[in-house]
Amino acid sequence: MPRKTMIESIRDAMDTMMERDENVVVFGEDVGFFGGVFRCTQGLQAKYGKTRCFDAPINEAGIVGAAIGMASYGLKPCVEIQFADYVYPAYDQIVSEAARLRYRSNGDFTCPMVVRMPVGGGIFGGQTHSQSPEALFTHVSGLKVVVPSNPYDAKGLLISAIEDPDPVIFLEPKRIYNGPFDGHHDRPVTPWSKHDLGEVPDGHYTVPLGKAIKRREGSQLTILTYGTMVYVAEAAAAEHNIDAEIIDLRTLLPLDLETIIESVSKTGRCIVVHEATLTSGFGAELAALVQEHCFYKLEAPVARVAGWDTPYPHAQEWDYFPGPSRVGRALVETLEGL
Amino acid sequence: MSDDGIAVEFGPLSLHVPEPAVRPGGEPDFSNVTFPDAGSVRRPDVDTNPEDMRDLAFSIIRVLNPEGEAVGPWANLLTDDQLVEGLRHMMTLRTFDARMQIAQRQGKTSFYMQHLGEEAVSCAFRKALVQGDMNFPTYRQAGLLIAGEYPMVEMMCQIYSNERDPLKGRQLPIMYSSKEHGFFSISGNLATQYIQAVGWAMASAIKKDSKIAAAWIGDGSTAESDFHAALVFASTYKAPVVLNIVNNQWAISTFQGIARGGSGTFAARGLGFGIPALRVDGNDYLAVFAVAQWATERARRNLGPTLVEYVTYRAGAHSTSDDPSAYRPKMESEAWPLGDPIMRLKNHLIARGAWSEERHTQTEAEILDTVIAAQKEAESFGTLHAGGKPSARDMFEGVYEEMPPHLRRQRQQAGV
């Protein structure tokens, strides 16, 4: 099977869908001729023409607003915001418009749209190229929120997102575009070409929205995580010889609560790991759900490891990033009941 | 008429997507752009009714002619010494850029953005401002600092995120901040600060002060809603602000036509708001200064905002993360009809008898020595991955004036 980077598999998903469905259109800043600053749309304009893949003016509100208009007409826009850090001008369009269109018109108008954007840190991008704003979207009723962690899932999830009848926020952890990153920034990263999850079938397949996957079966505790932190969690557990069950949520909304409950009920211990800031982060939602559903099975408090509650710094990147040592410490504490 | 009837009468619609004149592999072509002769554009009085100067939004004010002479109504504002100083500023900025670009390649910092070809804009504009005025710059106006005598070592320490970084390693390289030097903290989010400049200027008017503001934006970023918000506020309240647009033809890989759309020029965006709008040769130090002086005088006389479009060309890559050969012809910058701002001012000074090839070469060497000395000093305080660093403790400071308990707890957990 061909191996692909996450960039290639995301491109492949759009290519596959543009080929199958002429209603799929792709646009965003630098997305057309150049193919995007991360090259996710490279070649699509040449293949499908410039009315199906084109450059947008630098106006995120405009990009999403126009996509909503197109979606309500019957197209399936899949637009790119260059970095999640630049999505805020579009926030009103996403929150007040896309998310509520179906509800307020009682289905008269709908918004089958995907908004893709790179998220997360680890590239010395400072406060404007590093943020993880997933909780700003999961808090909004009417949106679906997806975070893939590997090329196989990225393609299958993006195809599901494009086929979905409702607006989907598709967050791409940029640090793992080219290979899984375990948080050890001083070691070389294995490229996806050497990783099983880099195997990406040609053509159409889906990974369903709302289904988590166990990346590792384990008995001692459950780690709930997604995106880049899947690999950090794997490294931390391995380095501490902990038999952790690692659940890659893949979709934050809708959430696969069943898989979470089943796992935590078995292990009796749970840690939530994400890069985003701690306070009111998605981890708070997960911790609340776990205590609601597994309270009598829990042998330790649910722990959270997250980004500190500061803007993302530039020079102190590795003090900020919740790497394997911080995750490892939380694992040990949760096991030893400290 | 039925839908079908309409379709028969008018035919199907089609989507218009603008394209640049040439792409890689093609011959650079600026034949669609008209450049008026130097000296040919009139200079209205600063209190002219905006209605009576709409033509200036569609022309280009130029002072230096091909022979290197300063001609026309916008000429003769600067002395020999001032012009030599301006030349030195532009040469310093270019040398600074070249050294920092190399430093980035050597891994001493994560990122850099240069000004190549656009040095005149920020260097000359700065000379029309006084202490107390405030710029709301983009990442491509470091000439405001160089020409404002901000210490180069501090700029470099910021770029290196080292132990002397005035911003404590928190902000991306080149996103400087200096209230004292009239340089508002750059956020990195495009266009957001254009409207803030208008608000700052309104505050000066509310307080009956005499300070003015200068807003800065690139051609591509004028597409942002915040740009339009700035124009309506500036227009409504006649804010004492100069609204600068640096049209360097490109926004990363996207040519200016995508942001400009059907409007003839970016300057013309001001007309619908009743804001006087000037277009100027951005590679002509004298013209930039003359226009800056005109617009700042208007603001100081409480006559309101002016929109200025600087027509220039981004001769280098967008940033150290960019390779322009993928989206524009390699030789396009050489074909750019407005030439190089440093060469043009140099030739003018020589034509005036105030400069020579020898003095130029000697000055180049002097500037290089100064920049290298500054770089040595800055590097003695560390670079991004080596030597002195801002502490992890600094990361938790300055989120609020007083650190709330949850951050204090987190800092403790971090053990710093």
Ligand SMILES: Cc1ncc(C[n+]2csc(CCOP(=O)(O)OP(=O)(O)O)c2C)c(N)n1
């Ligand atoms: C809100 C926002 N959207 C997107 C970006 C990414 N970005 C950085 S610079 C740039 C191009 C800007 O072009 P232009 O305004 O012409 O300025 P220039 O770089 O040419 O000086 C883009 C799209 C950003 N920084 N902020």
Ligand SMILES: [Mg+2]
């Ligand atoms: Mg530009």
